[in-house]
Amino acid sequence: xxxxxxxxxxxxxxxxxEEVGEKMDKINRKYDIDISELIIRVFTDELKxxxxxxxxxxEFDLEEKKAQEISEEFKEKIVVPVAERIHFLDPNPExxxxxxxxxxxxxxxxxxxxxxxxxxxxxxxxxxxxxxIFRILGTEGDLNFKKDLEKNLFxxxxxxxxxxxxxxDKPTRPSVSNWxxxxxxxxxxxxxxxxxxxxxxxxxxxxxxxxxxxKDLVEKxxxxxxxxxxxxxxxxxxxxxxxxxxxxxxxxPKIEKRKTETSRENQRPQKEEYSAPGDEDEKEDEKKExxxxxEKIAELxxxxxxxxxxxxxxxxxxxxxxxxxxx
Numbered sequence: 344x345x346x347x348x349x350x351x352x353x354x355x356x357x358x359x360x361e362e363v364g365e366k367m368d369k370i371n372r373k374y375d376i377d378i379s380e381l382i383i384r385v386f387t388d389e390l391k392x393x394x395x396x397x398x399x400x401x402e403f404d405l406e407e408k409k410a411q412e413i414s415e416e417f418k419e420k421i422v423v424p425v426a427e428r429i430h431f432l433d434p435n436p437e438x439x440x441x442x443x444x445x446x447x448x449x450x451x452x453x454x455x456x457x458x459x460x461x462x463x464x465x466x467x468x469x470x471x472x473x474x475x476i477f478r479i480l481g482t483e484g485d486l487n488f489k490k491d492l493e494k495n496l497f498x499x500x501x502x503x504x505x506x507x508x509x510x511x512d513k514p515t516r517p518s519v520s521n522w523x524x525x526x527x528x529x530x531x532x533x534x535x536x537x538x539x540x541x542x543x544x545x546x547x548x549x550x551x552x553x554x555x556x557x558k559d560l561v562e563k564x565x566x567x568x569x570x571x572x573x574x575x576x577x578x579x580x581x582x583x584x585x586x587x588x589x590x591x592x593x594x595x596p597k598i599e600k601r602k603t604e605t606s607r608e609n610q611r612p613q614k615e616e617y618s619a620p621g622d623e624d625e626k627e628d629e630k631k632e633x634x635x636x637x638e639k640i641a642e643l644x645x646x647x648x649x650x651x652x653x654x655x656x657x658x659x660x661x662x663x664x665x666x667x668x669x670x
Contacts, residue, residue, distance in 0.1 A: 346387045352467045353432040357425060358386050362460060366420050374413055376403050382421060392418060432471040436478060446475055447488060455495035458519055459503065462563050466591045476588050480574070493571055497523065503560055506552035517549075522561055523568050525549060534573040537662045538643075540565050566590045636667050643667075 348355050371377050384390035399410040430440040431449050453461050479485050499519035508517035515521055529547060530539050544550045544558050570577045570588045578586050647660040
């Protein structure tokens with residue numbers, strides 16, 4: 344097991360995922376055996392694919408035909424898709440283990456059919472998916488692919504929440520697609536900021552019915568909509584730092600944020616005794632801007648106090664405060 348967990352996290356998190364575990368359980372129940380260790384042996388190179396039938400015969404005292412049948416099902420339903428997923432998540436830009444066409448197909452499938460599973464995955468996995476998206480949009484220069492992902496996001500019919508969901512007073516499926524459309528109808532089609540999303544989650548009649556876990560999922564979907572639809576304007580800077588399409592968890596290690604205030608402070612010219620015409624007006628404008636920012640921060644801080652610590656709404660407001668302070 345030590346060898347297994349010493350591999351890249353994309354490998355052991357994929358092999359050890361709930362989705363793979365469920366597939367393994369089905370095979371175990373079907374054949375009334377427990378081959379859970381088999382996947383570990385295969386993905387630590389302790390056992391070659393062609394050696395699986397012989398391993399099954401020896402370990403479970405199976406006839407050759409039955410061992411071959413289980414081996415084929417194990418390869419088809421476990422080994423091939425898991426290996427494909429690992430190659431897909433590999434952050435190495437020079438990799439040649441999977442084609443660009445296949446990567447695009449997998450991303451399109453995620454955005455149309457499997458987004459909720461991806462949102463529940465570990466942040467390391469989500470970060471790797473983001474890496475593949477940005478590699479295609481940036482390195483490959485395929486901005487048309489952004490539109491394809493966007494179309495599939497709007498087609499996604501996965502049920503995002505469980506409470507009754509109504510649009511125009513009609514019961515409707517609470518799908519990923521319908522939640523996004525509901526948000527646009529309520530808040531408009533311009534790029535949303537954190538405050539607009541937080542307000543929607545607090546005041547929308549449909550969102551009021553949700554528990555904190557489902558609110559968190561809806562928030563993540565709306566952030567995906569914003570990050571993708573309005574890319575690259577939706578990104579936090581022009582340098583590629585902390586860029587996300589699929590949101591990451593705050594507690595996960597991230598690249599250290601640039602110290603914007605410090606760098607701007609260092610770029611300011613030294614104060615001189617002589618003031619050129621217009622300098623005073625500029626200084627006055629700066630003072631007004633600082634005053635407006637201070638008032639806005641005070642207003643947001645007061646609003647934040649209305650919500651519990653670590654609540655979704657308070658986090659959104661605190662993020663907005665941080666953004667203002669960094670300006």
